[in-house]
Amino acid sequence: MSEETKAPWMLDEGLDGDMSGDAGFRGNSMTRFRMKKASDTSIIFLTDGPKFRILWEHEVKIAGFYGNFFGCLQMLGLPCPLCQLALSEAPRGVGKRYKICVATIVHLTEYTDKKGAVHKNERRFFCAKAATVEILNRKYRSRVEAGQTLKYAMYKVARTSNEKGAAVGEDFEFVKMIDPAALPDATELDYSTFAPNPALVKTLIGSLPSAESFGSKPDDFHPPGTDSTDDSVKY
Numbered sequence: 001m002s003e004e005t006k007a008p009w010m011l012d013e014g015l016d017g018d019m020s021g022d023a024g025f026r027g028n029s030m031t032r033f034r035m036k037k038a039s040d041t042s043i044i045f046l047t048d049g050p051k052f053r054i055l056w057e058h059e060v061k062i063a064g065f066y067g068n069f070f071g072c073l074q075m076l077g078l079p080c081p082l083c084q085l086a087l088s089e090a091p092r093g094v095g096k097r098y099k100i101c102v103a104t105i106v107h108l109t110e111y112t113d114k115k116g117a118v119h120k121n122e123r124r125f126f127c128a129k130a131a132t133v134e135i136l137n138r139k140y141r142s143r144v145e146a147g148q149t150l151k152y153a154m155y156k157v158a159r160t161s162n163e164k165g166a167a168v169g170e171d172f173e174f175v176k177m178i179d180p181a182a183l184p185d186a187t188e189l190d191y192s193t194f195a196p197n198p199a200l201v202k203t204l205i206g207s208l209p210s211a212e213s214f215g216s217k218p219d220d221f222h223p224p225g226t227d228s229t230d231d232s233v234k235y
């Protein structure tokens with residue numbers, strides 16, 4: 001950093017400066033596969049059945065928005081302040097932890113995001129809760145019986161208009177096996193963004209609104225139209 005342009009509040013400067021670290025509270029939520037209600041799409045799994053990663057996470061409401069995910073610190077063997085808050089009388093937007101089973105997929109249907117950017121054939125994290133995992137395990141066994149794998153299998157996926165339907169879809173119809181050489185990138189995404197982060201959780205806890213300003217009804221937490229309410233794994 002040069003002395004001429006350096007201000008005391010700057011971390012670094014230049015396009016080759018240090019941009020590592022703090023990914024913000026949204027974590028990997030922007031790279032998660034989600035479907036609109038009453039829609040269908042096509043996906044290819046890049047992860048085989050036995051390789052799905054199972055972990056605990058919390059969903060937290062920040063500045064009025066859900067969809068902020070934090071790994072439970074108990075996965076590191078540490079006391080988890082998010083668990084303590086979620087189970088308290090004043091959870092302040094912190095949901096109880098639940099299990100997810102994570103894989104990488106390719107999302108085949110072209111779509112345009114809110115900023116106008118067009119997405120096609122991009123890899124996404126597929127985060128399934130317990131009910132979806134049961135469905136997928138049956139799909140996986142069908143592929144094994146056919147002498148194939150879930151990895152590189154293409155499925156047509158549908159999500160119903162049910163308020164409590166899983167955001168990753170509820171109906172999976174096998175289409176065909178795909179030659180990975182035909183894909184732009186058939187490698188799995190980096191799962192390290194799911195790692196529990198004690199420093200980030202500490203910052204988060206410090207930034208949450210007070211119990212008084214938040215309102216402290218535990219049932220306030222679950223938003224309509226997400227799959228947070230139906231198949232959370234109790235512990």
Ligand SMILES: [Zn+2]
Pocket residue numbers: 058071072073074080081082083084097
């Ligand atoms: Zn926790």
